[in-house]
Amino acid sequence: MLQAAVARHPGLQLRPHLKTAKSREVAALAAPDFGPITVSTLAEARYFAEAGWRDQIYAVGITPQKLDAVAALNAAGAAVKVITDDPDAARAIAAHPAGLPALIEVDVGEGRGGVAPEGPALAAIAAALGPRLAGVISHSGHSYEGRSIAAMAAIAEAERAGLLAAATRLRAAGHAVPIVSLGSSPVAMHAASMEGVTEMRAGVYMFGDLFQAQLGTHPPEAIAVTVLASVIGRRPERNTLLLDAGALALSKDRSTAAAPRDYGFGLVLDRDGRPLPGEPVVARAYQEHGEVQGRAPLPFERLPVGARLRVAPNHACLTAAAYDRYHVLEGGAEVVAVWERVNGW
Amino acid sequence: MLQAAVARHPGLQLRPHLKTAKSREVAALAAPDFGPITVSTLAEARYFAEAGWRDQIYAVGITPQKLDAVAALNAAGAAVKVITDDPDAARAIAAHPAGLPALIEVDVGEGRGGVAPEGPALAAIAAALGPRLAGVISHSGHSYEGRSIAAMAAIAEAERAGLLAAATRLRAAGHAVPIVSLGSSPVAMHAASMEGVTEMRAGVYMFGDLFQAQLGTHPPEAIAVTVLASVIGRRPERNTLLLDAGALALSKDRSTAAAPRDYGFGLVLDRDGRPLPGEPVVARAYQEHGEVQGRAPLPFERLPVGARLRVAPNHACLTAAAYDRYHVLEGGAEVVAVWERVNGW
Numbered sequence: 001m002l003q004a005a006v007a008r009h010p011g012l013q014l015r016p017h018l019k020t021a022k023s024r025e026v027a028a029l030a031a032p033d034f035g036p037i038t039v040s041t042l043a044e045a046r047y048f049a050e051a052g053w054r055d056q057i058y059a060v061g062i063t064p065q066k067l068d069a070v071a072a073l074n075a076a077g078a079a080v081k082v083i084t085d086d087p088d089a090a091r092a093i094a095a096h097p098a099g100l101p102a103l104i105e106v107d108v109g110e111g112r113g114g115v116a117p118e119g120p121a122l123a124a125i126a127a128a129l130g131p132r133l134a135g136v137i138s139h140s141g142h143s144y145e146g147r148s149i150a151a152m153a154a155i156a157e158a159e160r161a162g163l164l165a166a167a168t169r170l171r172a173a174g175h176a177v178p179i180v181s182l183g184s185s186p187v188a189m190h191a192a193s194m195e196g197v198t199e200m201r202a203g204v205y206m207f208g209d210l211f212q213a214q215l216g217t218h219p220p221e222a223i224a225v226t227v228l229a230s231v232i233g234r235r236p237e238r239n240t241l242l243l244d245a246g247a248l249a250l251s252k253d254r255s256t257a258a259a260p261r262d263y264g265f266g267l268v269l270d271r272d273g274r275p276l277p278g279e280p281v282v283a284r285a286y287q288e289h290g291e292v293q294g295r296a297p298l299p300f301e302r303l304p305v306g307a308r309l310r311v312a313p314n315h316a317c318l319t320a321a322a323y324d325r326y327h328v329l330e331g332g333a334e335v336v337a338v339w340e341r342v343n344g345w
Numbered sequence: 346m347l348q349a350a351v352a353r354h355p356g357l358q359l360r361p362h363l364k365t366a367k368s369r370e371v372a373a374l375a376a377p378d379f380g381p382i383t384v385s386t387l388a389e390a391r392y393f394a395e396a397g398w399r400d401q402i403y404a405v406g407i408t409p410q411k412l413d414a415v416a417a418l419n420a421a422g423a424a425v426k427v428i429t430d431d432p433d434a435a436r437a438i439a440a441h442p443a444g445l446p447a448l449i450e451v452d453v454g455e456g457r458g459g460v461a462p463e464g465p466a467l468a469a470i471a472a473a474l475g476p477r478l479a480g481v482i483s484h485s486g487h488s489y490e491g492r493s494i495a496a497m498a499a500i501a502e503a504e505r506a507g508l509l510a511a512a513t514r515l516r517a518a519g520h521a522v523p524i525v526s527l528g529s530s531p532v533a534m535h536a537a538s539m540e541g542v543t544e545m546r547a548g549v550y551m552f553g554d555l556f557q558a559q560l561g562t563h564p565p566e567a568i569a570v571t572v573l574a575s576v577i578g579r580r581p582e583r584n585t586l587l588l589d590a591g592a593l594a595l596s597k598d599r600s601t602a603a604a605p606r607d608y609g610f611g612l613v614l615d616r617d618g619r620p621l622p623g624e625p626v627v628a629r630a631y632q633e634h635g636e637v638q639g640r641a642p643l644p645f646e647r648l649p650v651g652a653r654l655r656v657a658p659n660h661a662c663l664t665a666a667a668y669d670r671y672h673v674l675e676g677g678a679e680v681v682a683v684w685e686r687v688n689g690w
Contacts, residue, residue, distance in 0.1 A: 019632060040633045060589060060633050061577035063651035085578055089650040112634060113578045113587055141631065232406035233430055233458045242458055244405060248666050249690070252597040286486065287364060287662050288385045288405050289457060305434040306408035317632050321593050322666075324689065344669065345594070 001218060002188050002205040009194035015057065015181065017203030018044055020317045023326065024051045025339040030206055038201045039080075042069050047342040049078035056080045057181065059137065059201065061105060061113055064092035071098030081134050081179075085115045090128035101134035103179060104170075108138040108162035109155070117166040126170050135179025136170065138163045139201070143186040144255075149216055156191035164196045185217045209316040210267055214259035225320055226273060226310035227266070228327075229290065236300050240283075241292040243268075245311055247285040251318035266311040266319075268292050272332040273310050282311060346563060347533050347550040354539035360402065360526065362548030363389055365662045368671065369396045370684040375551055383546045387414050392687040394423035401425045402526065404482065404546065406450060406458055409437035416443030426479050426524075430460045435473035446479035448524060449515075453507035454500070455487040462511040471515050480524025481515070483508045484546070488531040489600075494561055501536035509541045530562050554661040555612055559604035570665060571618060571655035572611070573672075574635065581645050588613075588627065588635040590656055595630055596663035611656040611664075613637050617677040618655050627656060 006014045016030040019040035027048060031037045036055040039045045045058050046069075054077060058070065062082035070080050075098065084090050085105040093102045104125050107114030115121040126133055140159040146152035159182050167177045183201035194200065204212055206224070213220040227249055233242030247265075256263040264281035278296025285291075290311070292298070303309070313319035320326075321343060328337040351359045361375040364385035372393060376382045381400040384390045390403050391414075399422060403415065407427040415425050420443065429435050430450040438447045449470050452459030460466040471478050485504040488497050504527050512522045528546035539545065549557055551569070558565040572594055578587030592610075601608045609626035623641025630636075635656070637643070648654075658664035665671075666688060673682040 061587060061650070063575045063577060063589070065575065065651050084650075086650045092651075111583075112629075112631065112636065230408045230410065232408055238456075242406060244408070247596075247598070247663055251592075252599070252663065253592070254597070254599075284457075286457065291457065305406070305429075305431045306410050306437075318592055318597065345589075 001222075002185065002202055005189045006200050009191070009197075009200075012194045012197060013199040014188075015199045015201050016206070017059070017201050018048060020203040020320060021206050022047075022320070022341045022343065023339050024048070025337070026206055027051070027053060036199065038203070041345045042066060043342050043344050045070070045073055045078070045080050049073045049076070049080065054078045057103065057137065057201075058082050059139070061085060062089060062093070062102070064089060067092065067096045067098070067100060070100055071096060074098060074100065083137050084125065085113050085121070087121065087124045087128050090125040094129055094132050100132060102129055102132050103135045103137040103181065104129070104133065104166070106136050106138045106163050106166045108140055108159040108182070110140060110142040112139070112141060114138060117162045117169070122166055122169060123173060126173065126175055133170070133175050133177070135177050135181060135198070136163055136166045137179070137181040140182065140184045140187050143184045144211070144215065146186055146215065149190050152186045152190040152215070153192050156187040157193065159187060160191070160194065160197055167196070185212060186215050189217050204316055207316040207320065209313045209319075210263045211255035211259060211314055214256060214261060223312045223316075225316055225326070226269065226312050227319065229309055229311055231303050231305050231307045231309065232289070234300060234303065234305065239294040239298055241298060241303060243282065243290040243292060243309065243311070244288060245282070246287050246289045248287055249322055250282060250285055250290060250311060250313065251315065251322060252285060253315040253318045255315045263314055264293070265290060266313055269310040269312060271308040271310065346567075347530065347547055350534045351545050354536070354542075354545075357539045357542060358544040359533075360544045360546050361551070362404070362528075362546050363393060365548040365665060366551050367665070367686045367688065368684050369393070370682070371551055372396070372398060381544070383548070386690045387411060388687050388689050390415070390418055390423070390425050394418045394421070394425065399423045402448065402482065402546075403427050404484070406430060407434060407438070407447070409434060412437065412441045412443070412445060415445055416441060419443060419445065428482050429470065430458050430466070432466065432469045432473050435470040439474055439477050445477060447474055447477050448480045448482040448526065449474070449478065449511070451481050451483045451508050451511045453483040453485055453504040453527070455485060457484070457486060459483060462507045462514070467511055467514060468518060471518065471520055478515070478520050478522070480522055480526060480543075481508055481511045482524070482526040485527065485529050485532050488529045489556070489560065494535050497531045497535040497560070498537050501532040502538065504532060505536070505539065505542055512541070530557060531560050534562050549661055552661040552665065554658045554664075555608045556600035556604060556659055559601060559606060568657045568661075570661055570671070571614065571657050572664060574654055574656055576648050576650050576652045576654065577634070579645060579648065579650065584639040584643055586637040586643060586648060588637060588654065588656070589633060590627070591632050591634045592630040593632055594667055595627060595635060595656060595658065596660065596667060597630060598660035598663045600660045608659055609638070610635060611658055614655040614657060616653040616655060
């Protein structure tokens with residue numbers, strides 16, 4: 001679905017972000033034929049480079065201390081590009097003997113990282129990078145605050161405008177700026193125009209989650225990862241159940257707290273992933289206990305201690321990070337494959 | 346400090362909970378000579394049993410499906426006791442050929458798991474367990490809501506009274522009830538009397554965290570685990586920094602949101618663990634980015650990109666779970682040992 005949305009824009013390259021999936025098997029689906037990818041940690045960069053994905057952007061501001069690790073990957077055949085919004089870091093990149101390509105991070109409204117498209121830092125960093133400058137990059141994390149498709153489309157257009165303004169300034173100053181990279185899953189889905197942009201990054205779309213479904217990035221039933229849990233306690237008089245999936249199994253992410261529907265720590269589904277009456281949620285999460293609160297009477301008669309349920313995640317990136325592998329299901333409950341993940345840093 | 350608090354009560358055994366540390370090296374300090382321990386997952390039970398800690402309580406409600414795994418550990422020499430608050434699960438325990446010892450979980454006010462000390466379920470579960478009944482167990486997680494030492498002492502006394510009421514009822518019905526086990530770090534620190542209780546469980550005290558410090562379980566400077574992070578971005582005009590430690594490195598736990606001081610996603614310290622002016626916190630946590638917000642001007646002159654800082658955790662159990670090992674420091678920054686952890690389930 002997201003691939004189709006990106007394909008609406010002629011010439012726009014999808015550079016999937018593997019920070020959510022962190023899995024070679026998923027990368028083979030999202031970036032077939034070892035196409036360009038985005039990573040968020042050195043551990044991901046190494047893991048995917050060793051598997052054959054050479055064209056990478058390591059899309060978290062680089063430190064001088066990490067340049068040697070990136071250089072080692074590139075010396076072994078990878079083409080990892082780093083990003084920075086800092087003049088001193090830019091000088092360290094330019095001074096590194098490995099000749100590492102770097103993108104300048106541009107702030108298009110989120111206010112997290114990046115330089116202003118119109119400010120003096122952009123020119124200073126470009127001058128410091130010199131021939132190492134490979135492009136500009138932005139992330140519209142604030143698209144997650146969009147509450148309608150129109151609002152997300154407007155954020156996408158503002159991101160494009162800001163990033164292009166930066167690219168235009170740099171080109172006017174004589175820099176080539178081959179890469180113009182932006183993205184987030186909502187922007188990828190809802191952008192009206194991507195003219196002037198060379199590539200789109202998105203990651204969570206591969207799995208989806210309750211928060212993205214609330215944003216309209218995908219339908220709720222398209223969520224591809226769930227946590228399999230067992231009933232460990234029953235309180236029919238309160239219409240609650242305890243699961244052996246708590247904060248460590250689900251994460252304490254509360255993204256949906258500000259969404260139209262608040263799913264607590266996750267939506268509880270039956271063992272085959274189908275909705276339960278009243279759509280119960282994990283209302284409280286302790287380290288290893290999740291307390292399920294029903295809105296309609298829970299079907300206690302078919303939920304003895306030991307019964308299996310599934311929990312759809314608020315935020316797939318954080319929930320998946322609790323696991324070192326995926327069990328791939330076909331037709332409900334049959335495990336047809338086990339896919340590894342690369343966690344840590 | 347907690348050991349000393351427990352030692353105030355004659356005959357009371359400390360049964361450390363390894364759910365926070367999940368490390369043999371820490372267990373060797375907390376439960377020397379392979380003393381009794383508490384665990385929260387089958388993975389911990391296996392890991393510690395293989396290392397020599399035989400006397401364990403697996404303190405999360407058991408399911409019938411997990412009994413074979415516990416039985417296998419016990420057949421290999423361990424003495425893992427399970428817990429339940431469910432009559433059907435109790436019948437499955439009693440029917441298991443391995444003869445697994447089980448404790449009945451009693452609700453002493455938290456309302457998470459456990460049966461009421463005075464209700465019919467207690468007697469029904471005891472009757473179902475028969476000779477498998479090894480004792481009663483409670484957890485006063487609501488002690489975390491105590492806002493004064495007097496409030497926590499009162500919760501401790503209520504927990505003791507409830508658990509003893511259950512033990513007394515069972516003994517009157519002819520059961521032996523050798524183990525009377527309760528606890529939490531605040532209760533262990535602040536209980537006035539532990540008469541009739543045989544053992545105390547506590548875990549987070551081994552490391553401490555910002556939330557426990559706010560509760561008065563330990564002084565703030567006693568927090569033993571921090572996350573080492575690097576500056577990856579600077580915004581002097583906003584008095585913010587970006588760190589390469591975000592939601593995955595710190596967890597999204599917001600325990601201190603309801604505490605007297607809200608530390609966001611963690612307290613930022615200098616590289617040697619000393620406070621910074623105005624005690625800045627990680628105010629926003631993205632997957633791999635943490636945004637530090639100063640309350641006093643941040644010392645930007647000594648914080649270039651690449652500078653190291655430490656983040657003290659809101660909730661040590663959740664932050665530690667992001668890592669597969671500890672780097673043990675002596676005298677500030679020298680790593681003198683690496684201690685492994687057992688994550689997962």
